[in-house]
Amino acid sequence: MATHRSDTPLYRRLARQLQERVDAGTYPAGSRLPSEPELSAEFGVNRLTVRQAVADLERAAVLEIRRGVGTFVRPPAVRVSIAVDPRSQRFDLGSVHRSLPLDAEPPGGTAGTVEGDGEVVVAAPPVGGSAEDDEAARHLGRSTGELARVDTVIRIGGRPRVVNSYWVPSGPLPAELVRPGRPGNMVLALAGAAGVELEYDWRAFGAIGADLTDAELLGVPPGTPLLVREGVSCTPDGAPALYVRRRIDGSSARFVLHYREPGAGGLGPNRTTR
Amino acid sequence: MATHRSDTPLYRRLARQLQERVDAGTYPAGSRLPSEPELSAEFGVNRLTVRQAVADLERAAVLEIRRGVGTFVRPPAVRVSIAVDPRSQRFDLGSVHRSLPLDAEPPGGTAGTVEGDGEVVVAAPPVGGSAEDDEAARHLGRSTGELARVDTVIRIGGRPRVVNSYWVPSGPLPAELVRPGRPGNMVLALAGAAGVELEYDWRAFGAIGADLTDAELLGVPPGTPLLVREGVSCTPDGAPALYVRRRIDGSSARFVLHYREPGAGGLGPNRTTR
DNA sequence: AAGTGGTCTAGACCACCCG
């Protein structure tokens, strides 16, 4: 038995002990934990119990598990600054490409943008049936039969980090635009194809666990916390023209909005935190 | 055997099959799935394998597990509209109380605000040592010794939904202000105590799994996706005066920001989606 | 080849919720 009796599960008490060791610096940031069999022996519990504790701490972004290598204390996460116009409140994830989250992974001197970065089309699935499609239809004030949909993935630093789904009203899109593999900014492309300018109507933020398909596209385990950012853009006369739903790998970065002019005081956000 | 061979794990294939049944309406929203032993028998796999598949779908907010009762298909989640001034971009979670997330739980006719809703102090831990404290110090441009900290919880609809940590510079806070159990809006209280007005400097959004303490405060399993909203507020002359870090239960609601004046066109966000 | 984490099984006991 790890410690004494209590009504809280063994694996949770174990998780707390491991967390304490991380907080206390017994397991410093970046260091490797003892292997599962070792922890299993030290605490006198089954390896599966160890795994359950470690899995919780991994989902809480405290630990990082590297298969075949070991389990490590996660170093603080990076923040990604996003330029925001204080008046229009405009910001776009496209600007992230420039302030890349250095993933501590690039082996060579690939300090900047990695080959293969950017947004690419992954599919243009038929609209109808799914709950997501129904919702998009409601947001745009159309029936699902009037909508077209495009799904894309944005790669940053060589890894997929954002999954996007776009719904637009009024019929099919140009085949070239939705060809899987086509690169380029989809919002600009859609606005261009429609020949209109787009304004924000509303935006929503949320957090959700990755579903099976998003998990696969992002290369993360299902249930990984994702930042969801969705909303509707309209034409200047107020007609809804685009519904976007982005799912952003939460482990990779934090997105920062600045409300004051640069240099107006304040310090700006730091670059570290878990 | 669930299906045929393949290199993808059995529990993941099982999860996909269950997901398909949900999508197809074989398991409609709100309905109960077969029990774990039943699924175990139907697919010819161990109960633990079933549990692994179900756990993934639960973290993806597809299923909801009720101990001693059963596993259910999650109905679509609600959105919580938050009033936003398009110019100042000010919004506060306090306004959430009015647009209540109907949790399908209130048994009586408790349609509106629930008794016990609101923000209450849970602790005023000493500052120093933790990585969070170090980060707060960096954001405020002080040393940890100069900071005070207060943690609060906001209950909405009778359940804790938001955990807040506030750091302020310049010494200890009034004991009455940080007494555990004290109710009331903490931002207002802090600004009042300091006798200053606060403006936004920057705000960051992210998603992260609940750590052990947040999980306990929110009454959710560790790893539950949380929306993190953090940032610094300054006095009008630009001096950093407050660092806030909020963790919002992602399963409960989506937070919506409106960028256009009401009635200027558009439809506004709908109230459903997963 | 050796060590790491990942998957899967079998079986047991428990805590919870309901009728």
Added chain:
DNA sequence: GGGTGGTCTAGACCACTTG
């Protein structure tokens, strides 16, 4: 009491990474 999910164990085999 009977069914549900929650925890824990023991043991086995596999896939991945590294030297």
